[in-house]
Amino acid sequence: xxxxxxxxxxxxxxxxxxxxxxxxxxxxxxxxxxxxxxxxxxxxxxxxxxxxxxxxxxxxxxxxxxxxxxxxxxxxxxxxxxxxxxxxxxxxxxxxxxxxxxxxxxxxxxxxxxxxxxxxxxxxxxxxxxxxxxxxxxxxxxxxxxxxxxxxxxxxxxxxxxxxx
Numbered sequence: 001x002x003x004x005x006x007x008x009x010x011x012x013x014x015x016x017x018x019x020x021x022x023x024x025x026x027x028x029x030x031x032x033x034x035x036x037x038x039x040x041x042x043x044x045x046x047x048x049x050x051x052x053x054x055x056x057x058x059x060x061x062x063x064x065x066x067x068x069x070x071x072x073x074x075x076x077x078x079x080x081x082x083x084x085x086x087x088x089x090x091x092x093x094x095x096x097x098x099x100x101x102x103x104x105x106x107x108x109x110x111x112x113x114x115x116x117x118x119x120x121x122x123x124x125x126x127x128x129x130x131x132x133x134x135x136x137x138x139x140x141x142x143x144x145x146x147x148x149x150x151x152x153x154x155x156x157x158x159x160x161x162x163x164x165x
Contacts, residue, residue, distance in 0.1 A: 019071030036094035
């Protein structure tokens with residue numbers, strides 16, 4: 001797709017994030033199934049439900065810009081997910097694997113935070129205030145998930161993983 005202007009750039013990024021959220025919804029159950037720590041598993045299951053709502057919000061944004069929801073293949077999220085799956089398969093110790101899962105989940109969150117932040121800035125620039133409002137809701141949820149993952153790592157998981165060092 002040759003991008004000619006800011007509207008097309010916004011749409012391209014919107015498709016990128018839509019694809020990413022769909023991939024995240026597919027991969028979260030696999031990641032959660034490998035988790036040993038109960039609070040981490042609960043957090044991942046909650047984020048799966050949030051991610052489904054993120055897709056719904058993105059579909060609303062597509063409607064606001066008179067476009068049909070569709071995804072654009074995103075090599076970045078594919079790479080982050082592939083790396084996470086490889087790491088989960090390589091680590092035998094459950095506590096160490098949980099620490100790695102948090103790191104992988106945060107890589108996903110940080111990717112999403114950058115993308116949603118950019119989309120919000122562009123939506124504001126383009127005068128798409130309703131789209132910006134929807135995107136801001138998701139950005140706040142992504143930030144909360146990231147903070148929760150940090151807390152779980154620092155308060156529980158990393159200490160358990162360290163005991164195996």
